[in-house]
Amino acid sequence: MLIIGAKGFAKEVLEVFHQLKKVDKVAFYDDVNTDIGDFLYDIFPILKNEAQVLEFFKCNGNEFTIGIGNPKLRYELNKKFMALGGQLVSAISPLALMSSYDIKIGNGCNILMNAVFSNSVCIGEGCLIYYNAIITHDCEIGNYVEISPNVTLLGRCRIGSFSQIGANATVLPDIIIGKNVTIGAGSVVTKNIPDNSLAIGIPAKVIRNLEPLSAIYL
Numbered sequence: 001m002l003i004i005g006a007k008g009f010a011k012e013v014l015e016v017f018h019q020l021k022k023v024d025k026v027a028f029y030d031d032v033n034t035d036i037g038d039f040l041y042d043i044f045p046i047l048k049n050e051a052q053v054l055e056f057f058k059c060n061g062n063e064f065t066i067g068i069g070n071p072k073l074r075y076e077l078n079k080k081f082m083a084l085g086g087q088l089v090s091a092i093s094p095l096a097l098m099s100s101y102d103i104k105i106g107n108g109c110n111i112l113m114n115a116v117f118s119n120s121v122c123i124g125e126g127c128l129i130y131y132n133a134i135i136t137h138d139c140e141i142g143n144y145v146e147i148s149p150n151v152t153l154l155g156r157c158r159i160g161s162f163s164q165i166g167a168n169a170t171v172l173p174d175i176i177i178g179k180n181v182t183i184g185a186g187s188v189v190t191k192n193i194p195d196n197s198l199a200i201g202i203p204a205k206v207i208r209n210l211e212p213l214s215a216i217y218l
Helices: 011-019 050-060 071-084
Strands: 002-004 025-027 044-048 062-068 104-105 122-123 196-199 203-207
Touching: 002 050, 011 203, 025 050, 025 062, 044 050, 071 203
Parallel strands: 002 025, 002 062, 025 044, 104 122
Antiparallel strands: 196 203
């Protein structure tokens, strides 16, 4: 398993594989940072270029997951490593609490411990669901969405692709949050939020328009 990234969130993804008892063939990839050395925790190799990636895929299988949090960057990295022959897979903690019926999770999601999923929940590709997030019945989350720690999504709400929901935010039932939206930490969303917006507060209000997604993300 190749984890893309070797700092920050990548270490949290490593813990998921430790919980799954699947760390014997884990390696990391980082061609950006120059201060990380050749091994993480003196155990796990850190690959630095595409030639090393191709050799790793040849010897260890082509599965990879993304250990970086930024939604747009996660999408771009998925495309890059799929072009190298990789297969995007999810990393789902066995300590996440999953209900019994109609849960759909797309490829390449990272779901950390103590996240709670109710029945009839749909999660798109490449999403990140952090510790203690609660996703209740009939919620729909698009592709490459980041759900921060302690977020609560209440019944039937919908989150558009490439959006980020800040820590401790609450989204009330039936709310629609558009694409490329950032919800500030601790906010309570009581009304629909349009695409390309930054919203904060209790109740959450749009305070700034964000640059629209470029065509490569659509």
